[in-house]
Amino acid sequence: MSPLRGIALKLTAVILFVVMASLVKAASAIPTGEVVFFRSFFALPVIIVWLLWRGDLVAGLRANRPELHVLRGVVGVGAMGCNFAALTMLPLPEVTALSYAAPLLTVVFAAVLLKERVRLFRLSxxxxxLLGVGLVLWPLLTVSRVDDTALVGVAFILTSATLTALVQIHIRRMVRTEQTSAIVFYFSLTSTVLALFTLPFGWVVPTPAEAAILVGAGVFGGIAQICLTSAYRHAEAxxxxxxxxxxxxxxxLIGYAFFAEVPTVQMILGSSVVIASGVAIVLRERYLGLKRVRARPNMTPQG
Incomplete structure (x- = not known):
């Protein structure tokens, strides 16, 4: 384990995912299904090279339960498509902040679907x-600013957060039988195939500049996924x-520099509340995990 290397890889992944989102936003004239295709298809070569470099290609291609990968692909591509659609309708910082609802919803779904015990601290x-999410939403939905585009954008990003949370629950089940490399590879493969079903809904021929942006989104997304996966090999979740x-x-920073998007006070306050809640949950889980580890030496052989 190398915590500093893990943190460096995680931050690299975070930056690259934001860059990817910015490229998707810059390609807002391209149909969302087509953007999903480029994002998924051009991530595949990056992932394959990574698996070859690790000597893990065989594991990456082995699916013990293919139906789990298909389900993960269907739900995951829905989450990706909704997120990309929201980026064409809402400012980048707001989309990013509202996506933080996903880990909060994951806690709820874990309690309902996995029957995990959720204590009062986590519920609080x-x-x-979620109140912080409401603060972020408020300036988007006030009577003076509300419009159909904002409403649809909010619906898309909240749907994306919900589907992302469901994906996280599904992956918790998948890791019991599937290798991480297989999960990464087959998601890109299945999302590429599923995106092709949007062809009848009006794909367009991108300009050279748009094509470069779309390919860049795929490459950056693939590298970000690899950095994220590698980070967890060096440090605890x-x-x-x-x-x-x-x-x-x-x-x-990117929203202001490239899209002239100025964050609202409510967005900053709401984001701060959501982040504080998320960090509190993580720190609480870490404390309980350490507490369980310390208690094990004192347990009898029967537990």
């Missing part, structure tokens, strides 16, 4: 975090999780 943190929230800083 989730409730507080509870240590790395809070660094997800660094994405809001890069989203604000």
């Amino acid at each position: 943190a989730v409730g507080t975090g 509870t240590l790395l999780a809070p660094f997800d929230y660094a994405s809001i800083l890069f989203a604000i």
Whole structure:
């Protein structure tokens, strides 16, 4: 384990995902299904090269339960498509902040679907975090600013967050039988195939500049996925999780520099509340995990 290397890889992944989102936003004239195709298809060569370099290509191509990968692909591509659609309708910082609802919803779904025990602390943190999401939404939905585009954009990003949370629950089940490399590879493969079903809905021939942007989104997305996966080989998930929230800083900077998007006070306050809630949950889980580890030496052989 090398925690510093893990943190460096996680931050690199976070930055690259924001860059990918920025490229998707820059290609807003391209149909969303076509963007999903480029994002998925051009990530595949990057992933294959990574698997070859690791000597893990065989594991990456072995699917013990293919139906799990198909389901992960269907739900995951829905989450990706909704996120990309939201980027064409809402400012980058707002989309980034609202996507933080996903880990909060994951706690709820874990309790409902996996029957995980959720204590009062986590429930309180989730409730507080959802209030933060409401703060972010408020300036988008006030009577003076509300329009159909904002409403649809909000619906898309909240749907994306919900589907992302469901994907996280599904992956928790998948890792019991599937290798991480297989999950990464087959998601890109299945999302590429599924994106082709949107062809009848009006794909366009991109300009050279648009094509470069779309290919870049795929390459950056693939590299980001690899960095994210590699980060967890060097550090614990509870240590790395809070660094997800660094994405809001890069989203604000890129949104302001390239899209002239100025974050609202409510967005910053709401994001701060959501981030604080998420970090509180992570730190609490880390504390309980350490507490369980310390208690094991004192347990009898029967437990």
